[in-house]
Amino acid sequence: xxxxxxxxxxxxxxxxxxxxxxxxxxxxxxxxxxxxxxxxxxxxxxxxxxxxxxxxxxxxxxxxxxxxxxxxx
Amino acid sequence: xxxxxxxxxxxxxxxxxxxxxxxxxxxxxxxxxxxxxxxxxxxxxxxxxxxxxxxxxxxxxxxxxxxxxxxxxxxxxxxxxxxxxxxxxxxxxxxxxxxxxxxxxxxxxxxxxxxxxxxxxxxxxxxxxxxxxxxxxxxxxxxxxxxxxxxxxxxxxxxxxxxxxxxxxxxxxxxxxxxxxxxxxxxxxxxxxxxxxxxxxxxxxxxxxxxxxxxxxxxxxxxxxxxxxxxxxxxxxxxxxxxxxxxxxxxxxxxxxxxxxxxxxxxxxxxxxxxxxxxxxxxxxxxxxxxxxxxxxxxxxxxxxxxxxxxxxxxxxxxxxxxxxxxxxxxxxxxxxxxxxxxxxxxxxxxxxxxxxxxxxxxxxxxxxxxxxxxxxxxxxxxxx
Numbered sequence: 504x505x506x507x508x509x510x511x512x513x514x515x516x517x518x519x520x521x522x523x524x525x526x527x528x529x530x531x532x533x534x535x536x537x538x539x540x541x542x543x544x545x546x547x548x549x550x551x552x553x554x555x556x557x558x559x560x561x562x563x564x565x566x567x568x569x570x571x572x573x574x575x576x
Numbered sequence: 577x578x579x580x581x582x583x584x585x586x587x588x589x590x591x592x593x594x595x596x597x598x599x600x601x602x603x604x605x606x607x608x609x610x611x612x613x614x615x616x617x618x619x620x621x622x623x624x625x626x627x628x629x630x631x632x633x634x635x636x637x638x639x640x641x642x643x644x645x646x647x648x649x650x651x652x653x654x655x656x657x658x659x660x661x662x663x664x665x666x667x668x669x670x671x672x673x674x675x676x677x678x679x680x681x682x683x684x685x686x687x688x689x690x691x692x693x694x695x696x697x698x699x700x701x702x703x704x705x706x707x708x709x710x711x712x713x714x715x716x717x718x719x720x721x722x723x724x725x726x727x728x729x730x731x732x733x734x735x736x737x738x739x740x741x742x743x744x745x746x747x748x749x750x751x752x753x754x755x756x757x758x759x760x761x762x763x764x765x766x767x768x769x770x771x772x773x774x775x776x777x778x779x780x781x782x783x784x785x786x787x788x789x790x791x792x793x794x795x796x797x798x799x800x801x802x803x804x805x806x807x808x809x810x811x812x813x814x815x816x817x818x819x820x821x822x823x824x825x826x827x828x829x830x831x832x833x834x835x836x837x838x839x840x841x842x843x844x845x846x847x848x849x850x851x852x853x854x855x856x857x858x859x860x861x862x863x864x865x866x867x868x869x870x871x872x873x874x875x876x877x878x879x880x881x882x883x884x885x886x887x888x889x890x891x892x893x894x895x896x897x898x899x900x901x902x903x904x905x906x907x908x909x910x911x912x913x914x915x916x917x918x919x920x921x922x923x924x925x926x927x928x929x930x931x932x933x934x935x936x937x938x939x940x941x942x943x944x945x946x947x948x949x950x951x952x953x954x955x956x957x958x959x960x961x
Contacts, residue, residue, distance in 0.1 A: 504960040520944075522960060529955070529957055532957075536955065543711060543735075544600075576600060576636070
């Protein structure tokens with residue numbers, strides 16, 4: 504179980520607990536549940552690399568405590 | 577400026593009509609080539625031409641979320657605000673299904689609650705296929721009535737948050753709308769009658785006893801009662817649920833009918849015993865002769881009333897009668913079985929529940945993790961490790 508921090512640089516900072524083998528799509532659902540936006544409106548990036556929905560956190564090498572950028576579609 | 581709303585246009589729900597579409601999606605539409613090239617200087621007439629060229633529905637798609645031409649035309653309609661007559665014409669036209677879908681969508685966004693129900697519900701009878709573009713760029717098949725159902729029951733469609741409309745039963749209660757009459761209602765009634773007739777014929781061959789009870793009830797009374805009950809049925813706007821419920825009820829009714837058939841046989845025998853007491857055997861012989869003949873004649877006419885009485889009523893009547901008359905029997909086989917069944921049914925259920933809890937991890941000692949697991953379970957994900 505890892506904890507990921509998502510920041511949208513506009514005041515919304517969200518910490519989400521998830522498994523390493525969760526996909527980005529699942530992570531978006533968890534974030535949506537916490538922030539209240541819809542899951543399909545969320546975009547997770549790391550410096551111009553938009554993360555795709557079907558790839559797992561482990562494959563993107565996202566570790567515990569790592570920060571990701573939260574944008575909206 | 578091409579993107580400014582017509583200053584003479586009314587404000588929808590207290591704001592600029594274009595604000596019905598969210599800011600991000602709006603900017604995406606303004607930057608799209610379809611908007612810039614095709615939608616410049618469109619009027620209501622030329623918009624119809626563009627609408628006839630549509631070949632798919634959809635919201636946004638792709639990694640950078642490009643809007644579909646459908647979206648751009650919806651935006652254009654919001655910008656120019658055509659009259660209600662024109663929108664209704666869009667909906668009423670039979671030839672072009674995408675024009676219809678466009679009109680329906682616009683009306684859902686901008687129309688009053690009553691208009692929405694009045695003009696969109698007839699479209700439930702349209703079964704034509706539509707092409708819909710999904711978020712990943714692929715096309716999928718849908719139908720006009722599915723789209724209308726989505727517009728009327730969901731609050732999000734094609735990447736636009738649909739404004740809230742009042743529930744149908746609220747409007748019925750205040751009298752602005754009639755209870756919904758489905759086009760399939762007649763079909764259902766016919767099916768029910770047919771099923772009941774077959775049932776009746778089968779039962780008559782078995783028993784040869786008359787069911788006095790149903791003679792006592794006037795079919796008019798039954799029908800009134802059931803019409804009121806039916807209005808409850810159609811109050812629920814979720815029609816899929818309705819169909820499932822009807823079908824489910826039909827299935828339940830079949831099951832219950834089989835169960836009740838045995839009970840009725842016993843019940844009728846008991847009632848005959850009672851009737852003997854009451855009528856001192858006066859009419860018995862006469863009825864015995866007439867019964868079968870009348871039954872067979874009456875079978876057809878009586879089926880409308882019979883079809884309306886639901887298994888629930890029969891069960892209630894059963895229990896009532898059993899309470900009043902100690903002699904009445906449920907068949908001994910049933911009575912013996914039922915308590916046993918209940919206990920055996922409970923046990924596997926309990927075991928299953930316990931197992932599920934452990935799998936979910938919702939009973940984790942740490943409350944935060946338990947809460948997180950609960951959320952994950954509701955989203956359909958496995959628990960945290």
